[in-house]
Amino acid sequence: MVPYETAAIPIANPPATSSSTTTTAISKPPEIDGLLAGAGYKVRSSDLRHVAQRLERLETAMLNSPSQHLSLLASDAVLYNPSDLSTWVDSLLSELNQSQSLPSLPSDLSDLVSNPTALDGSWMDQQLPPPTAAIHNQQPSQLTVVEEDSGIRLVHMLMTCAEYVQRGELSLAGSLIQDMQSLLTRVNTGCGIGKVAGCFIDALGRRVFAAGGGGGIPGSAYETEILYHHFYEACPYLKFAHFTANQAILEAFDGHDCVHVVDFNLMHGLQWPALIQALALRPGGPPTLRLTGIGPPSPDGRDSLREIGLRLAELARSVNVRFAFRGVAASRLEDVKPWMLQVNPKEAVAVNSIMQLHKLLAGPGLDPAHRPAPIEAVLGWIRSLNPKIVTVVEHEADHNQPGFLDRFTESLYYYSTMFDSLDACALQPEKALAEVYIQREICNVVSCEGSARLERHEPLARWRERLGRAGFRPLHLGSNAFKQASMLLTLFSAEGYCVEENEGCLTLGWHSRPLIAASAWHALPETAAVSPDVAVVGGAVM
Amino acid sequence: MARSNEVSINESKQMVVPLNTWVLISNFKLAYNLLRRPDGTFNRHLAEFLDRKVPANANPIDGVFSFDVIVDRATNLLCRIYRPSDTDEPPNVADLEKPVKSESSSTVPVIVFFHGGSFAHSSANSAIYDTLCRRLVGLCRAVVVSVNYRRAPEHRYPCAYDDGWTVLNWVKSRAWLESTDSKVHIFLAGDSSGGNIAHHVALKAAESESGIEVLGNILLNPMFGGELRTESEKRLDGKYFVSVQDRDWYWRAFLPDGADRDHPACNPFGPKAASLEGVKFPKSLVVVAGLDLVQDWQMAYVEGLKKAGKQVKDLYLEKATIGFYLLPNNAHFHIVMDEIKKFVSSNC
Numbered sequence: 001m002v003p004y005e006t007a008a009i010p011i012a013n014p015p016a017t018s019s020s021t022t023t024t025a026i027s028k029p030p031e032i033d034g035l036l037a038g039a040g041y042k043v044r045s046s047d048l049r050h051v052a053q054r055l056e057r058l059e060t061a062m063l064n065s066p067s068q069h070l071s072l073l074a075s076d077a078v079l080y081n082p083s084d085l086s087t088w089v090d091s092l093l094s095e096l097n098q099s100q101s102l103p104s105l106p107s108d109l110s111d112l113v114s115n116p117t118a119l120d121g122s123w124m125d126q127q128l129p130p131p132t133a134a135i136h137n138q139q140p141s142q143l144t145v146v147e148e149d150s151g152i153r154l155v156h157m158l159m160t161c162a163e164y165v166q167r168g169e170l171s172l173a174g175s176l177i178q179d180m181q182s183l184l185t186r187v188n189t190g191c192g193i194g195k196v197a198g199c200f201i202d203a204l205g206r207r208v209f210a211a212g213g214g215g216g217i218p219g220s221a222y223e224t225e226i227l228y229h230h231f232y233e234a235c236p237y238l239k240f241a242h243f244t245a246n247q248a249i250l251e252a253f254d255g256h257d258c259v260h261v262v263d264f265n266l267m268h269g270l271q272w273p274a275l276i277q278a279l280a281l282r283p284g285g286p287p288t289l290r291l292t293g294i295g296p297p298s299p300d301g302r303d304s305l306r307e308i309g310l311r312l313a314e315l316a317r318s319v320n321v322r323f324a325f326r327g328v329a330a331s332r333l334e335d336v337k338p339w340m341l342q343v344n345p346k347e348a349v350a351v352n353s354i355m356q357l358h359k360l361l362a363g364p365g366l367d368p369a370h371r372p373a374p375i376e377a378v379l380g381w382i383r384s385l386n387p388k389i390v391t392v393v394e395h396e397a398d399h400n401q402p403g404f405l406d407r408f409t410e411s412l413y414y415y416s417t418m419f420d421s422l423d424a425c426a427l428q429p430e431k432a433l434a435e436v437y438i439q440r441e442i443c444n445v446v447s448c449e450g451s452a453r454l455e456r457h458e459p460l461a462r463w464r465e466r467l468g469r470a471g472f473r474p475l476h477l478g479s480n481a482f483k484q485a486s487m488l489l490t491l492f493s494a495e496g497y498c499v500e501e502n503e504g505c506l507t508l509g510w511h512s513r514p515l516i517a518a519s520a521w522h523a524l525p526e527t528a529a530v531s532p533d534v535a536v537v538g539g540a541v542m
Numbered sequence: 543m544a545r546s547n548e549v550s551i552n553e554s555k556q557m558v559v560p561l562n563t564w565v566l567i568s569n570f571k572l573a574y575n576l577l578r579r580p581d582g583t584f585n586r587h588l589a590e591f592l593d594r595k596v597p598a599n600a601n602p603i604d605g606v607f608s609f610d611v612i613v614d615r616a617t618n619l620l621c622r623i624y625r626p627s628d629t630d631e632p633p634n635v636a637d638l639e640k641p642v643k644s645e646s647s648s649t650v651p652v653i654v655f656f657h658g659g660s661f662a663h664s665s666a667n668s669a670i671y672d673t674l675c676r677r678l679v680g681l682c683r684a685v686v687v688s689v690n691y692r693r694a695p696e697h698r699y700p701c702a703y704d705d706g707w708t709v710l711n712w713v714k715s716r717a718w719l720e721s722t723d724s725k726v727h728i729f730l731a732g733d734s735s736g737g738n739i740a741h742h743v744a745l746k747a748a749e750s751e752s753g754i755e756v757l758g759n760i761l762l763n764p765m766f767g768g769e770l771r772t773e774s775e776k777r778l779d780g781k782y783f784v785s786v787q788d789r790d791w792y793w794r795a796f797l798p799d800g801a802d803r804d805h806p807a808c809n810p811f812g813p814k815a816a817s818l819e820g821v822k823f824p825k826s827l828v829v830v831a832g833l834d835l836v837q838d839w840q841m842a843y844v845e846g847l848k849k850a851g852k853q854v855k856d857l858y859l860e861k862a863t864i865g866f867y868l869l870p871n872n873a874h875f876h877i878v879m880d881e882i883k884k885f886v887s888s889n890c
Contacts, residue, residue: 035562035871036566039869041594059571067579068580074577074579074588152636156636482591495618501592511618512665
């Protein structure tokens, strides 16, 4: 009898794969069932039978549970990473509390499955389509088209202009920019494609006409803070980042009495009141909380970091949380040295990075042999702090591609969607200033190069790789975080925003296009695990 | 309860189901059990958390690229459009809606697709349906428009039908979807609840004197029912992933409060339904799985169409279960894909 495994192995690669879940064709383990992968589930072919048995067991357990019990389980249990079917089924089983006695399992599931000798020959003879060509490594190019007619010509011109720029034909690009500017006067720049086109035309103009070769929009740290604050109010991206990270941090701090949060970009500390309050309400009482906030130095002699710290301290005092704040002024994250954070080895540390890590990526053009990317060094020292959790939120986009045209196209799609989501916001002047905030990002992506180009967004798949290589492992965000995010969005934001689960991470997007991704990580201990059988020479006591 | 579980294992020993299909559909079945509450409400958060979704992708993969369109801002009605591509290069954003006639001198079928999920589950961007739509593009050399219709129980009848109608009108009015004869060649297709929606949207098109001509309906395991308990429902209850109880739950979630399963949405040829005689209804291809407990209703639907003088081809697959068309690992899948291809090309 032909064993079922060979009968069940389908086409090697599914016809369509979201390349945000696989980065390269090579990295996908060959033994994963390709058809189930296409359906969004990762199961090794060799595990299929085992998973099937567990599903049968789960069904029995569910049949033996009253339906109210099941609904309660569904509402209250925290579930993780549904893509990993094997773990998923097992976690459901343990939730259902396997105290019931089970009927005897079928001894051999292979009868259930296709036995090719039993099939009529026409199926066996049929040529299965050959394995698909290499899965595209590119981030999916996603666009939600909302303007159907107006501005299409403008978009065509933008793409042509970007091509001229890539080819170095700056005078052609320049004259096209002028044409676009005059076309803009006839298009509604108040919303839709006209608005986003305006930003891109402006950014191209700065790149092409700037004296020193590429210029972003100058602005003080103070202006940046104001714009950030309005972006925070006008749309849910930053709020989502904050409450998702906070939920994960809260869980990671469970059972610890001394906790320390390191915030890579304090701004106005908007993220922290909610965490302070949640810690205050923790069963068993709040821990002692230290917050270290990193931010740019204040030019005018004020110590803005300290001011924020004082306000947070007042709040903490009002809810009886022992709190200490330290500000670390640094213009760039790579200038921060771990000793500045004064981490105590007895504390549980959380490192929180909201849209900061991408600024540390070396441009692909730089020779990594001469100057290692700051990202590696920073990830290295984060790891040396031995954090309980590292919360990372990044733009879900590939704006760091070496080719200008690719970057331009990707960002046009991305920011069109983001602008579209902002259209749903009614608050003024929040909306207008949020648009300026976004415009600055666009400008940086399009018109800056080298060390000036900070907005080097990379997609989740690549961050996963990078963090994995740096010795971090994922901490999955679960159904409770998902539900909280969905509910808050329904309450506070326009319809159209949507939260999605992506293999233990959460994304927030507009309609079906994810725009930001939140993930959590912990570091593997740096000291090698020592087998008890091996003598340790001069080693530390574990 | 345990008894029916044992019986299903024994029955299924005679059944040809690839293991990965069994795992996929069983997983859906059990997950869905968690989502349906006895009081008729639905755990939408958990449903969205569990649903495996894929983004649209303007990079052609195996000759197909996709992008999303908001068809109606008022209801946030979204569609995912799939188009064939002859190159590996992603189209320019301005070319996403490049006229289909500029790429093909022969007629280009436009298939408006309604995903399944018993009116409550799944979305246009669910991985399983993204895959299916991509296959349809390649198979029929068609543009596929997958409708992200509003779902029960939050949105009952007739929301899903209204959304289908909105998209049908939208498709008809897109100049870029016209073939060289300046007409849009429209087919409606759907599986499970999507098949039901396809029927009702075609009906509306025919009755409304809109002038919208639907060239054909493709119904895969369409979801129909009625108050009567049919023989197949009794015989197959709980045996192959589906139970009468869960069907009843979904109808209660979709139909208006107080309606029973003889409501014409559920039972289009039942005692409460209007006759189709004289209505210019499209040709239909109806695929029925022999292990689907709803098959008696599906065959009654086929009979109903025939009696009303409508052209219908029914394809009965004796050993097929629900969802057989989701993975290309069984004979039924290939047979059905072939039939769909023939149906579209001969009626286009």
